[in-house]
Amino acid sequence: MTVDSHADAPAVAAALASRVLDAVARRPSLVLGLPTGRTPKLLYAELRRRSAGGAADWSAVRTFNLDEFVGLISGEEGSYRDYMERELFSAVGIPPAHAGFLNGGAPDLDAECDRYERAIAEAGGMDLLILGIGANGHVGFNEPADALHARTHRASLAAATRASNAYLFGGDAQRVPAEALSMGMATILRARAIVLLATGPEKRAAVTAMVRGPIRTSLPASFLQLHPDVTVMVDRAASPE
Ligand code: GLP
Numbered sequence: 001m002t003v004d005s006h007a008d009a010p011a012v013a014a015a016l017a018s019r020v021l022d023a024v025a026r027r028p029s030l031v032l033g034l035p036t037g038r039t040p041k042l043l044y045a046e047l048r049r050r051s052a053g054g055a056a057d058w059s060a061v062r063t064f065n066l067d068e069f070v071g072l073i074s075g076e077e078g079s080y081r082d083y084m085e086r087e088l089f090s091a092v093g094i095p096p097a098h099a100g101f102l103n104g105g106a107p108d109l110d111a112e113c114d115r116y117e118r119a120i121a122e123a124g125g126m127d128l129l130i131l132g133i134g135a136n137g138h139v140g141f142n143e144p145a146d147a148l149h150a151r152t153h154r155a156s157l158a159a160a161t162r163a164s165n166a167y168l169f170g171g172d173a174q175r176v177p178a179e180a181l182s183m184g185m186a187t188i189l190r191a192r193a194i195v196l197l198a199t200g201p202e203k204r205a206a207v208t209a210m211v212r213g214p215i216r217t218s219l220p221a222s223f224l225q226l227h228p229d230v231t232v233m234v235d236r237a238a239s240p241e
Pocket of ligand 1: 039066134161164
């Protein structure tokens with residue numbers, strides 16, 4: 001794991017935007033894995049700004065989002081699809097057919113998880129997967145537990161995770177779905193390169209344990225230590241102690 005520390009959150013976003021845009025320029029058909037959350041909003045703003053007026057060509061890029069809530073119709077308010085359309089896709093012009101999402105409103109959720117695994121494989125796998133991290137060490141919706149899932153699966157959300165997603169539902173944690181679909185740990189670890197983005201003091205303990213601690217299912221992000229190409233991009237406040 002390489003730790004890449006910057007002065008503040010805008011500097012982290014600027015550095016990661018440069019890496020993403022360089023990768024798109026080198027490989028126009030890049031396959032990107034993408035996170036939601038508050039943390040990547042500055043990155044998406046930076047990508048919108050630097051792609052304005054056709055400055056970057058996203059027309060052949062393919063994306064796969066990490067996770068999605070169960071029970072919402074795809075694209076409905078509060079869904080991660082809705083978030084991505086607003087924060088990035090509509091502005092940079094990613095064709096809807098190139099944007100991969102889990103559909104949390106699918107009638108057969110197990111079949112939906114299988115479809116997603118196949119879709120990622122058929123796209124040739126993810127070239128670059130960007131991750132956030134929960135203060136409890138979750139990645140995607142792989143929550144701390146006695147055992148973790150390898151593949152894309154249905155997940156129950158921890159109370160703290162629902163609370164931290166309340167901003168998508170008018171601040172009301174009760175309205176945050178109790179379940180989600182998420183890429184699994186092996187789905188994540190198969191990406192060719194991974195960048196984990198963490199900013200702010202509330203992430204410091206999880207980042208420190210992820211980088212320095214043992215690998216344990218009670219801190220799912222620690223499994224990233226098994227991957228040969230992980231960059232942990234942090235601001236000063238989230239830098240590991
Ligand atoms: C959600 C997402 C995660 C994300 C995490 C952190 O639970 N499922 O993928 O990393 O929140 O979010 P934030 O950036 O808002 O702290």
